[in-house]
Amino acid sequence: MNPYSIPPLMSGILVLLLGTYILFNKGAGTIRVVFFIFSLSIFVWLALFSVGYSMQDPKWAFFWFRLAYVGVVFIPVTSFHFHLEFLKRRPVPLLVLFYSMSFIFLILSRSSLFLQEVKHYFWGFYPRASIIYPFFVIFFMCLVWAGPWLCIRETFVKKRSDSTFSIVQLKRLRLVVIAFFIGNFGSADFLAKFGIPCYPFGYANMVIWFAVLAFAVSQYHLMDIEMAAEMVQTAKLAALGMLSAGINHEIRNPLYVIRGQAQTFLENVKEGIYRNDSEAVSDALRMMRKTDEQADRAADIIRRLAEFARPQKSVNTNKPVNIGECLDYILELIQFEIDLDKIAVKKKVSSDVPFIRADRRHIEEILFNLLLNACQSMSVSGGVVTITVWRKGSSVQVIVEDTGPGFSKEKMQHLFDPFVTTKVSGTGLGLYITKQLIEKNGGKIKIENQEDVGARVCLEFSVFHGDQFVKEEEDKIEVAYSR
Amino acid sequence: MKLLIVDDNPDVLETLANYFHGRGHTVKTVDDGLECLSAAQDFKPNMILLDIKMKRIDGDKIIIDLFTLLPGVKILVITGNQDQALRNKILRMGIHAYFEKPVSLLVVHQKIKEMEGTCEILGDSRR
Numbered sequence: 001m002n003p004y005s006i007p008p009l010m011s012g013i014l015v016l017l018l019g020t021y022i023l024f025n026k027g028a029g030t031i032r033v034v035f036f037i038f039s040l041s042i043f044v045w046l047a048l049f050s051v052g053y054s055m056q057d058p059k060w061a062f063f064w065f066r067l068a069y070v071g072v073v074f075i076p077v078t079s080f081h082f083h084l085e086f087l088k089r090r091p092v093p094l095l096v097l098f099y100s101m102s103f104i105f106l107i108l109s110r111s112s113l114f115l116q117e118v119k120h121y122f123w124g125f126y127p128r129a130s131i132i133y134p135f136f137v138i139f140f141m142c143l144v145w146a147g148p149w150l151c152i153r154e155t156f157v158k159k160r161s162d163s164t165f166s167i168v169q170l171k172r173l174r175l176v177v178i179a180f181f182i183g184n185f186g187s188a189d190f191l192a193k194f195g196i197p198c199y200p201f202g203y204a205n206m207v208i209w210f211a212v213l214a215f216a217v218s219q220y221h222l223m224d225i226e227m228a229a230e231m232v233q234t235a236k237l238a239a240l241g242m243l244s245a246g247i248n249h250e251i252r253n254p255l256y257v258i259r260g261q262a263q264t265f266l267e268n269v270k271e272g273i274y275r276n277d278s279e280a281v282s283d284a285l286r287m288m289r290k291t292d293e294q295a296d297r298a299a300d301i302i303r304r305l306a307e308f309a310r311p312q313k314s315v316n317t318n319k320p321v322n323i324g325e326c327l328d329y330i331l332e333l334i335q336f337e338i339d340l341d342k343i344a345v346k347k348k349v350s351s352d353v354p355f356i357r358a359d360r361r362h363i364e365e366i367l368f369n370l371l372l373n374a375c376q377s378m379s380v381s382g383g384v385v386t387i388t389v390w391r392k393g394s395s396v397q398v399i400v401e402d403t404g405p406g407f408s409k410e411k412m413q414h415l416f417d418p419f420v421t422t423k424v425s426g427t428g429l430g431l432y433i434t435k436q437l438i439e440k441n442g443g444k445i446k447i448e449n450q451e452d453v454g455a456r457v458c459l460e461f462s463v464f465h466g467d468q469f470v471k472e473e474e475d476k477i478e479v480a481y482s483r
Numbered sequence: 484m485k486l487l488i489v490d491d492n493p494d495v496l497e498t499l500a501n502y503f504h505g506r507g508h509t510v511k512t513v514d515d516g517l518e519c520l521s522a523a524q525d526f527k528p529n530m531i532l533l534d535i536k537m538k539r540i541d542g543d544k545i546i547i548d549l550f551t552l553l554p555g556v557k558i559l560v561i562t563g564n565q566d567q568a569l570r571n572k573i574l575r576m577g578i579h580a581y582f583e584k585p586v587s588l589l590v591v592h593q594k595i596k597e598m599e600g601t602c603e604i605l606g607d608s609r610r
Contacts, residue, residue, distance in 0.1 A: 245565065249536055252563035253492045256585035260498035263588045264505065273505055294494060340536055 004123040005053035011203035012046030014210045015039045022217065031085035038078035044071025046203050053124035061125035062118045069109035073136070076143035077102045079180065083147025086176060087154055098143065105136050121197055129193040137190050144184045151177045175216035183209035233311050235429035236365065239372055240309055246336030250301055254294035261287040261294075304333055308368070312361050317441045320355035320464040321363050323389055323396060330367045334375065342382040343375050349389040356396045356461040358441040363461075366441075369434045370400050370457055377404030377455065391463070398459040406449035415447055484599060487528035488512045489519045490561075491537040499532060502588050503595075516540035523552055530595060535562040535573065543569065546576045557598050561586060 019039025023032050048068035055061035077098045084090065108114045113132045118125040129137075155173050186202030186209075216222040265287050267273075274280040331338075331345060338345055356363070374385045383403035390397055407415065416435045431447075438445045443461040450456050486508045488499045496512040504510045513522045516537050523531065531549060535542040546558060559580040560573055574581055580594050 248565050249563040252584040253495055256563075257492075257494045257498050259585045260495075260502060260588050264498065264502040267502070267589070268505060290494065290498075339538065342538070 002054040002124050005050040008046040008053070008203040009050035011206045011210070012043040012050070015046070015206055016043035018210055018214055018217075019043075031082065034078055034081045034085055037074065038082055041071040041074040041078055042206060044068060045075065046206065049200075052118075052127075055125060058118045058120070058125055062115075062127060065118065065125075065127040066109060066115060069115075070106065073102050073105040073109060076140045080143040080147045083150055083176070083180070086173075087150060089150075101139060105139065108132055108136075115193075119195065121192060121199075123199060126192050126200070128195065129190075133193065140190075141187065144180070144187065148177045148180045148184070151180075172216055172220045172222050175212055175220065175222070179209045179212035179216070182212070232429075232433055235433050237309060239369060239430060240305065242372060242376065243305075243334060243337050246334070246338075246340045247301060247305065249340060250336040251298050254298040257294045258291050261291050301336075308333055308364070315359050315362070315440075317359045317362065318357060319359065320466075321358045321360045323356055323363060323398065323461070324349045324353060326360060326363045326367055327387060327389065330364055330371060333368065334371060337372070337375055338385075341375060341379045343378055344382075344384045346384060346386040348387065350391065353389050353391055353396055355464040357464040358443070358461055362437045362441050366434050366437050366459070367398075369430050370459075373430060374400055374402035374404065374455070374457075377402055377406075383454075392460070395460045395462050398461075400457045400459075401450060401454060403454040406453065406455045407447070412447075412449075484508045484530065484595070485526065485528040486510045486595075487519070487522060487526055487531045489514075489516070489531060489537075489542065490534040491515065492534075495534070499588070503592075506592065508595075516542060516545050520545060520548055520552065523549055523556070527553065528556065530557040530559060530598070532559050532561055532591070535560060535564045535569070543573050543576070546573070546578060550577065557601075559591065559594065561591065 016039050019036040023036040045068050048064050048071070052061045052064035052068065055064060077095075080098065081095060084095070105114075111132070113130050114136070115127045115133065116130045117128060119128050120126075151173050155170060155177070183205050186205035188198060189200035189202040191198040192200050213222065265284055268283070269280065274283065327347065327349065331347070371385065371387070378385075385403075386399075386401045388397075388399040388401075416432055435445055438459060438461075441461060443459055445460075446458045448456050448458075484507075486503050488496055488503070488510060489512075490496050490499070491514050493514060496514060500510045500512050511522060511526045511528065513519050514537075517540050519531075519533070533542045533546070533549075542560065542562070549556060549558060557579040559582065560578050561582045561584060563584040564570060565583075570581070579598060580591075582591060582594075
């Protein structure tokens, strides 16, 4: 057995393991399938070359190397396709063209114009390129580098245009680029095929590729949540899901009353309790009014929830926002949860609080996340949430204090990291997104434990100055007219 | 039959009181768990229709006290609770029925009629 044949085999197995893991554990989706085919191609390449190295007979070695091209020819196209899927692009004709070319190379790889006999190097036999082979190398290089290039371009474009939710996405992009960048240097293996005695260390690059991508999968949930906006919406809905106990309780009561009223009337009629029609009618009227009222109540709860859950279409962080109003709106929304958990809410909004410069729905979401967090920290034992809003120089400060257990030292270090959660049903995105939203609205957040008990969250937003707004509104109108 | 109805929602109380009053029962309503205990002592009901999630104190916290206070009393829990753990805990406390809102009043009534025969005359049995 040739010792040089072991590392490529090991590396191939690692790559295939990652591909298989992602295919079966990260749900459905083209990207996972493409990634799997890519890792399978890499595996075929490395495993069969490993077999080739250990052959004594050059004929057999050549047989295995040639067979390895069943995998090799699909490496560039699947790598490129993976990057496109990652960037959510799907230029079908282009992909069809590249896949077709890969199949042509697959057929050509059977011919002696592609690869010719093997040459013996210190690590074992190695195939030699023939006339058509350089074309394959060009095809290979173009495609494997096109993917990372598109990703790098995307990174810069995203950074400039979309300032908020792209941090995880940016980190993922970066890791993918790093992984494939390093992996692509594995193509130095081509040198030996042209007679240059350079040891084909490509498998080592694939080990690094594996490590970087495995890190991205575990830390940044690569291929789990593709789009930032979707991620925000997912987190919002998950947070709303935590209100379900309170909402459930609150909707069942009106339904119960409606049903009870109807049944009472029907039973009364059935049992002949009413002495005459007018008595029945007056009772019915009273009951109908009650029923109507209760239906309104249930509908109101649903309406409020739906309104909050609706994805936001446009964002304008440059508008005057009355933070007191936002606070009332959110307190109303989470009222049932507060009641259910027997939490007392103290609200202190000083009368001179000016409008802040922000997006109203963002502010609501921020308050929602923070208040829900505070309430949940006290859901077992009950407690008090104190919300203070006051003007501090040229900014408005919002302080949310609870009487829960506060944050442990460990938690404190990872407060704003994504996907870190201690809740069973949490997404681990609540505080992460809250911070992003606050920063997008030009605000600041600070979280600390209070001296005696509970946590304290301080938010700061800048005061809105009227003329800014007017000017921007005018600009918009001008644009509208000029179109 | 003396019924004590406990729920923190006034509309629920009114609906239940109206129904059972119309069916010939003597009804008393309270909207709070703490008041329920003193009302139980004074009113000495044969049956208690008890809500669980309430403002000051939850129904499950007073079930044991109610049984101590009125050993023969029948407790029927009517709740919007969906928490399975809490449900199991309540079921183990020796209550006589557990209904989820919005349960049909006819079903509750049926259960009350079934149990009517087995109710002790309260008042002397407390000793």
